[in-house]
Amino acid sequence: MAExxxxxxxxxxxxxxxxxxxxxxxxxxxxxxxxxxxxNPKGDEPPKxxxxxxxxxxxxxxxxxxxxxxxxxxxxxxxxxxxxxxxxGQTGTxxxxxxxxxxxxxxxxxxxxxxxxxxxxxNSSAAERQWMVRASYLEIYNEEVRDLLSKDPKNKLExxxxxxxxxxxxxxxxxVVKGVPELKNVLEVGKKNRSVGATLMNxxxxxxxxxxxxxxxxxxxxxxxxxGHIRVGKLNLVDLAGSERQSKTGAxxxxxxxxxxxxxxxxxxxxxxSALVDGKSGHVPYRDSKLTRLLQDSLGGNTxxxxxxxxxxxxxxxxxxLSTLRYANRAKNIKNKPKINEDxxxxxxxxxQEEIARLKAMLAAEGGALPEGAxxxxxxxxxxxxxxxxxxxxxxxxxxxxxxxxxESMKAELAAKQAAALNEExxxxxxxxxxxxxxxxxARLEEEKKKAEEEAAKMQRKQQKxxxxxxxxxxxxxxIRAEKEALAKKLKAMESxxxxxxxxxxxxxxxxxxxxELKRKEQELERRRKEEDERRAKIAAMEEAQLAAEEKYxxxxxxxEQKTKKLKKLWKKFQEVxxxxxxMYKEFQREKEDLLExxxxxxxxxxxxxxxxxxxxxxxEVQKVMKRAHWDDEREVWVxxxxxxxxxxxxxxxxxxxxxxxxxxxxxxxxxxxxxxxMGDMNPRFKSENILxxxxxxxxxxxxxxxxxxxxxxxxxAINAAFAEDGELIFVGSEQxxxxxxxxxxxxxxxxxxKKRPASARKGVKATR
Numbered sequence: 001m002a003e004x005x006x007x008x009x010x011x012x013x014x015x016x017x018x019x020x021x022x023x024x025x026x027x028x029x030x031x032x033x034x035x036x037x038x039x040n041p042k043g044d045e046p047p048k049x050x051x052x053x054x055x056x057x058x059x060x061x062x063x064x065x066x067x068x069x070x071x072x073x074x075x076x077x078x079x080x081x082x083x084x085x086x087x088x089g090q091t092g093t094x095x096x097x098x099x100x101x102x103x104x105x106x107x108x109x110x111x112x113x114x115x116x117x118x119x120x121x122x123n124s125s126a127a128e129r130q131w132m133v134r135a136s137y138l139e140i141y142n143e144e145v146r147d148l149l150s151k152d153p154k155n156k157l158e159x160x161x162x163x164x165x166x167x168x169x170x171x172x173x174x175x176v177v178k179g180v181p182e183l184k185n186v187l188e189v190g191k192k193n194r195s196v197g198a199t200l201m202n203x204x205x206x207x208x209x210x211x212x213x214x215x216x217x218x219x220x221x222x223x224x225x226x227x228g229h230i231r232v233g234k235l236n237l238v239d240l241a242g243s244e245r246q247s248k249t250g251a252x253x254x255x256x257x258x259x260x261x262x263x264x265x266x267x268x269x270x271x272x273x274s275a276l277v278d279g280k281s282g283h284v285p286y287r288d289s290k291l292t293r294l295l296q297d298s299l300g301g302n303t304x305x306x307x308x309x310x311x312x313x314x315x316x317x318x319x320x321x322l323s324t325l326r327y328a329n330r331a332k333n334i335k336n337k338p339k340i341n342e343d344x345x346x347x348x349x350x351x352x353q354e355e356i357a358r359l360k361a362m363l364a365a366e367g368g369a370l371p372e373g374a375x376x377x378x379x380x381x382x383x384x385x386x387x388x389x390x391x392x393x394x395x396x397x398x399x400x401x402x403x404x405x406x407x408e409s410m411k412a413e414l415a416a417k418q419a420a421a422l423n424e425e426x427x428x429x430x431x432x433x434x435x436x437x438x439x440x441x442x443a444r445l446e447e448e449k450k451k452a453e454e455e456a457a458k459m460q461r462k463q464q465k466x467x468x469x470x471x472x473x474x475x476x477x478x479x480i481r482a483e484k485e486a487l488a489k490k491l492k493a494m495e496s497x498x499x500x501x502x503x504x505x506x507x508x509x510x511x512x513x514x515x516x517e518l519k520r521k522e523q524e525l526e527r528r529r530k531e532e533d534e535r536r537a538k539i540a541a542m543e544e545a546q547l548a549a550e551e552k553y554x555x556x557x558x559x560x561e562q563k564t565k566k567l568k569k570l571w572k573k574f575q576e577v578x579x580x581x582x583x584m585y586k587e588f589q590r591e592k593e594d595l596l597e598x599x600x601x602x603x604x605x606x607x608x609x610x611x612x613x614x615x616x617x618x619x620x621e622v623q624k625v626m627k628r629a630h631w632d633d634e635r636e637v638w639v640x641x642x643x644x645x646x647x648x649x650x651x652x653x654x655x656x657x658x659x660x661x662x663x664x665x666x667x668x669x670x671x672x673x674x675x676x677x678x679m680g681d682m683n684p685r686f687k688s689e690n691i692l693x694x695x696x697x698x699x700x701x702x703x704x705x706x707x708x709x710x711x712x713x714x715x716x717x718a719i720n721a722a723f724a725e726d727g728e729l730i731f732v733g734s735e736q737x738x739x740x741x742x743x744x745x746x747x748x749x750x751x752x753x754x755k756k757r758p759a760s761a762r763k764g765v766k767a768t769r
Contacts, residue, residue, distance in 0.1 A: 003336060005332055005336060006306040007054075008069050009325070010065065011057050011310075012058055012313070018316075026038060026039045026040070027321065033532050035049060036052065038321060050328075062113070069085065070114060074118060077214075080231030080342060082338065083303060085237055087238070088240050089240075089324050090310075090311065090312065090317065091243065098110060111212055119179060131216065131217065132176060132216075135183055136213045137189075140265070141258075142208075143289070145290055146193075149186065149189060149190055158171075166297055195208045217230065219231075242262070260602075272292045274330060277330050277333045277334060284300065302337060302338055302341075307331050307332075323587055
């Protein structure tokens with residue numbers, strides 16, 4: 001369903017400078033019917049009246065402006081529509097105050113009030129609804145798109161276009177926020193990076209257009225759609241830089257360049273509005289400016305748009321105020337076609353839900369039991385309990401004691417045998433048996449000792465291996481625990497970014513009261529609109545009745561009188577239309593003069609720079625710069641190529657030349673080397689090329705040139721006389737044939753080298769010696 005762009009007008013009070021200059025107020029605002037009346041300070045024409053959706057004078061509060069202008073848009077964005085609120089007007093009329101305001105709650109503007117309103121909606125929603133809020137902040141400075149939330153806010157970004165999502169900024173940062181403080185922090189960070197400057201009309205004049213974008217995604221779980229129904233709304237809060245005239249702002253240098261770019265982009269915006277309102281042209285020039293490309297969806301597209309036109313009441317701003325009112329009056333005729341964005345492909349909330357489900361599955365899969373025989377310690381470490389029995393090793397003292405005991409037992413045995421009066425042979429035999437027995441026992445004990453040592457070493461290795469295994473299991477368990485903690489933290493962070501409604505406690509009561517108060521205000525506004533419509537209908541009916549009554553005349557005099565009255569009314573309307581046309585022409589002339597003045601000042605600056613270049617920069621250096629410079633159509637700036645790029649381009653074109661260091665030299669050569677070469681010094685140290693002598697040494701000649709036998713002059717004369725009778729003369733050693741008839745008269749002067757062809761020889765064949 002198509003709907004028109006809503007337009008609200010706000011007039012600021014006189015500032016201290018205007019009060020000090022005793023300026024007159026030329027603007028009258030009727031808040032009830034949204035009507036603005038502008039009086040010409042010259043007083044030579046009737047006042048001009050404009051009617052808008054809403055009109056605010058200087059007594060209105062920031063909260064009232066927000067409730068009327070922005071609150072319906074924010075509610076629509078929460079339902080899945082796209083919304084745009086932008087402030088337009090002359091520089092110094094309070095656009096930034098309307099959009100941002102002051103830090104105090106009473107003076108905060110539309111953007112901070114949007115923050116509170118959005119999270120009131122989120123917190124008062126049902127628990128089944130989940131929300132995600134993202135924010136980004138950019139500016140358009142001198143037709144360059146910059147990210148105000150980037151680490152390098154001076155970096156230029158590119159505009160791209162997608163067939164589904166439309167125009168977007170490549171590389172623009174967007175932050176997920178969880179509350180009003182985070183949104184305000186994003187706004188403050190961007191404001192610090194925004195370009196501002198001082199002019200004669202505004203101490204803190206915005207030198208760029210800024211767009212603060214809030215994306216609200218919501219998903220609602222229903223029985224019909226258990227996986228959830230996603231809606232995405234995008235709210236663009238645009239603070240345009242003010243249109244300005246150099247004669248009033250006193251801008252020079254960079255400020256003048258900024259003002260020229262601002263006026264060009266606002267002029268492109270006006271052309272887009274005119275093309276949309278006119279309807280005759282099939283082409284809308286969105287691509288004439290970065291601003292119009294970014295606002296392409298807000299003007300004639302899928303967006304609910306409201307324009308807040310700001311103006312000043314002082315008499316010296318009559319032309320600018322009239323231009324603003326006409327601008328706004330054209331904008332209210334633009335028709336948009338907003339629709340709810342349901343289940344878009346680029347919804348981040350769905351991606352977050354899928355990521356959360358994946359992390360939960362990973363935690364469930366990696367959350368198994370601890371290794372067997374392991375218990376968790378108080379610090380999270382794993383302790384493995386196992387009893388290992390290790391046999392005690394036999395030491396040397398124990399073996400020595402065993403040997404002494406055996407010797408004593410053997411002595412006692414021998415003493416007993418001696419007491420039995422054994423003979424000498426028997427005694428010797430007993431000693432040998434005892435010695436063998438002791439030796440065998442000692443060997444057995446030594447073998448047992450070795451076996452015990454081997455068993456002890458084996459058990460020690462086994463114990464060390466078990467300790468290593470326990471340490472490895474403990475390390476694995478610690479790694480698993482750390483991974484679990486990391487996954488749990490990531491899961492908690494992602495779940496915290498998805499907001500849920502909380503319709504319990506005092507918050508619900510506060511929200512309910514605010515909603516009731518809002519409904520009462522909306523009902524009051526609706527009642528006023530109905531009364532206004534009824535009043536207009538009555539006026540139209542009365543005018544029709546009056547015209548119908550005027551058509552009945554009593555006599556000729558009455559007819560003449562009535563037609564005279566009607567003629568006066570039509571003449572008055574005709575004069576008003578003529579005055580409107582004249583004002584439009586004057587406005588066009590003023591804009592033309594401003595552009596011409598800007599062109600003249602830019603030409604003056606160019607001439608000054610040309611004089612500086614001619615006076616201080618050598619011509620060859622200027623030619624180098626001109627050779628490197630080329631115009632970038634996309635960014636509309638001159639770009640200097642790198643020397644390496646120029647070399648590659650020349651190599652590709654085949655025109656590469658080696659740079660020379662001095663006239664007439666192909667290589668860098670010092671003056672001393674030049675002098676040595678001029679004096680004929682062939683030392684290679686003075687050469688810049690052909691240092692090696694590559695000429696071949698020819699071998700010694702061993703042959704002579706052939707020379708035939710000589711001819712006697714008298715014989716030669718006889719031969720010449722004989723050949724002269726053939727009529728053709730041949731010069732020996734020459735390839736040119738000369739007819740004898742040409743030289744008959746000069747026979748006496750014939751060269752000695754000439755010979756006559758023999759009579760028997762054929763023509764064309766040379767005679768040989």
